[in-house]
Amino acid sequence: MIAFWQWIHALIPWFDGAIATVVIILIKAIALVMPLMLVVAYFTYAERKVIGYMQLRVGPNRVGPKGWLQPIADALKLMTKEIIFPSKANIYLFLLAPVLAIAPAIAIWAVIPFDEGVYVANLDISLLYVLAIGSVGVYGIILAGWASNSKYPLLGALRSASLLVSYEIVIGFALVTVVMIAGSVNLNDIVMAQKGSILNWYWIPLFPMMIIFFISALVETNRAPFDVVEGESEIVGGTHVEYSGMTFAVFFLAEYANMIFMAVLAVILFFGGWHSPFEGIAYLESGFAWVPGIIWLLAKSTFFMFLYLWVRATFPRFRYDQIMRLSWKVFLPWTIVWIFVVALMTQLKIGPWF
Amino acid sequence: MISGIKKLIKDFSLGELRGGLKITAKELINKKITVQFPEERTPISPRFRGLHALRRYPNGEERCIACKLCEAVCPANAITIESEMRDDGTRRTTQYDIDLFKCIFCGFCEEACPVDAIVETQIFDYAFVGSREGSIIDKAHLLKVGDNNEQMINDTKLEDAKYR
Numbered sequence: 001m002i003a004f005w006q007w008i009h010a011l012i013p014w015f016d017g018a019i020a021t022v023v024i025i026l027i028k029a030i031a032l033v034m035p036l037m038l039v040v041a042y043f044t045y046a047e048r049k050v051i052g053y054m055q056l057r058v059g060p061n062r063v064g065p066k067g068w069l070q071p072i073a074d075a076l077k078l079m080t081k082e083i084i085f086p087s088k089a090n091i092y093l094f095l096l097a098p099v100l101a102i103a104p105a106i107a108i109w110a111v112i113p114f115d116e117g118v119y120v121a122n123l124d125i126s127l128l129y130v131l132a133i134g135s136v137g138v139y140g141i142i143l144a145g146w147a148s149n150s151k152y153p154l155l156g157a158l159r160s161a162s163l164l165v166s167y168e169i170v171i172g173f174a175l176v177t178v179v180m181i182a183g184s185v186n187l188n189d190i191v192m193a194q195k196g197s198i199l200n201w202y203w204i205p206l207f208p209m210m211i212i213f214f215i216s217a218l219v220e221t222n223r224a225p226f227d228v229v230e231g232e233s234e235i236v237g238g239t240h241v242e243y244s245g246m247t248f249a250v251f252f253l254a255e256y257a258n259m260i261f262m263a264v265l266a267v268i269l270f271f272g273g274w275h276s277p278f279e280g281i282a283y284l285e286s287g288f289a290w291v292p293g294i295i296w297l298l299a300k301s302t303f304f305m306f307l308y309l310w311v312r313a314t315f316p317r318f319r320y321d322q323i324m325r326l327s328w329k330v331f332l333p334w335t336i337v338w339i340f341v342v343a344l345m346t347q348l349k350i351g352p353w354f
Numbered sequence: 355m356i357s358g359i360k361k362l363i364k365d366f367s368l369g370e371l372r373g374g375l376k377i378t379a380k381e382l383i384n385k386k387i388t389v390q391f392p393e394e395r396t397p398i399s400p401r402f403r404g405l406h407a408l409r410r411y412p413n414g415e416e417r418c419i420a421c422k423l424c425e426a427v428c429p430a431n432a433i434t435i436e437s438e439m440r441d442d443g444t445r446r447t448t449q450y451d452i453d454l455f456k457c458i459f460c461g462f463c464e465e466a467c468p469v470d471a472i473v474e475t476q477i478f479d480y481a482f483v484g485s486r487e488g489s490i491i492d493k494a495h496l497l498k499v500g501d502n503n504e505q506m507i508n509d510t511k512l513e514d515a516k517y518r
Contacts, residue, residue, distance in 0.1 A: 050382070053381070053386070054378040054379075054381050054382050055381070056381055056384065056386060056388075058390075061390075211368070310375060311375075314374045314377070314378045315371070315374060
């Protein structure tokens with residue numbers, strides 16, 4: 001790698017210092033965002049297909065072979081559609097809202113370690129960064145609801161704000177247990193702490209926390225069965241009511257990028273990140289040593305992404321007060337109790353994980 | 355007591371949720387029964403009442419004699435007929451329009467016709483585009499539908515004749 005940079009430097013002498021850093025970060029960001037957008041596009045296809053299959057339908061199968069070009073067609077349709085501005089809306093805030101939604105959804109990916117040493121930024125406080133940037137995303141939705149100057153978007157925005165406040169606490173507490181066991185808030189270190197074998201991953205000692213984290217992630221990303229922010233049958237389309245064309249598509253991208261992020265984060269925190277599940281097992285470990293870590297990470301996240309769709313196809317939407325009750329009266333006490341349990345176990349060195 | 359503990363275990367292991375997930379997982383791998391419409395079609399009864407057609411005799415002469423019974427019986431007043439004497443002295447229609455927006459596809463015109471001229475075919479996947487006038491199909495159109503689908507009309511009417 002160093003030889004490669006020396007070679008580049010010899011080739012283009014002025015390519016050095018600040019310019020080089022900026023260019024390298026840009027290349028990294030593009031290498032991250034482009035595949036992400038592709039995954040988002042095909043995640044929507046997978047969603048329609050999986051939910052279709054679960055409802056005994058076949059899903060999209062007309063555009064291209066087996067419908068593989070469906071997301072491309074959807075994207076083209078959204079790009080060519082007219083963007084309608086409500087006449088009484090504040091046009092600047094109206095346009096700022098999708099930007100505020102998509103920017104954190106992409107920025108949050110910067111700290112994700114895809115493999116040993118493969119990341120855009122290695123922050124020492126990456127988990128805090130994730131929590132902070134993750135909360136900023138809701139400003140997009142609140143602003144969209146406010147700027148639309150319309151009843152249903154405003155109701156959706158209010159719901160979104162209160163849901164985020166409630167579940168950010170639960171997610172925070174669930175993450176605290178992980179941090180206590182791993183002894184670090186750096187995602188790289190958290191993954192490294194789970195090295196060794198599938199039994200070292202945190203899903204065993206923190207099983208209830210994993211369930212709570214996953215359910216809270218559903219709420220945070222406004223997914224069924226907690227999609228009261230959109231709530232088609234109650235408030236038409238929530239914050240999306242007044243948005244059309246590309247402005248709507250940007251919200252859509254942000255939502256799905258967040259979903260995929262939550263799936264990857266769950267894998268990093270509870271399922272050993274890029275570690276192979278065959279570690280520590282004779283023959284299998286050496287037999288699968290050639291598989292790069294990023295493949296394992298993506299394979300494990302795919303399961304969580306499938307879980308999102310599976311849950312959406314299965315459960316009816318929660319009533320708003322039920323979601324609130326779930327957060328404050330069920331999850332919050334449980335996470336606090338579990339924090340004490342984990343704290344005791346780590347302090348007294350009980351069990352193999354602590 | 356025992357049942358209480360059982361319920362507690364079921365609740366905390368998310369028993370109800372797992373039950374629901376199991377059902378959808380089973381449906382995921384079940385065989386799909388969707389009929390892929392343009393390529394596959396479901397069977398249609400010979401009595402199906404679809405798009406109208408005017409028939410001809412095997413020698414090419416149109417059957418309709420402009421008796422206007424269909425116009426009279428039509429409950430929706432969808433049929434408009436004008437008639438005139440043709441050069442050979444027979445009475446023929448000069449105009450035979452059916453408004454498909456008005457038509458309720460009851461099949462009374464077909465029942466009323468003494469010469470089996472107007473029939474309703476098995477065609478249901480037709481479409482008219484543009485203005486409202488597109489919904490009115492005229493004599494030439496009806497005759498063309500009849501010419502193009504004579505075989506189908508003949509077969510279905512023959513099959514249904516047994517039960518009349």
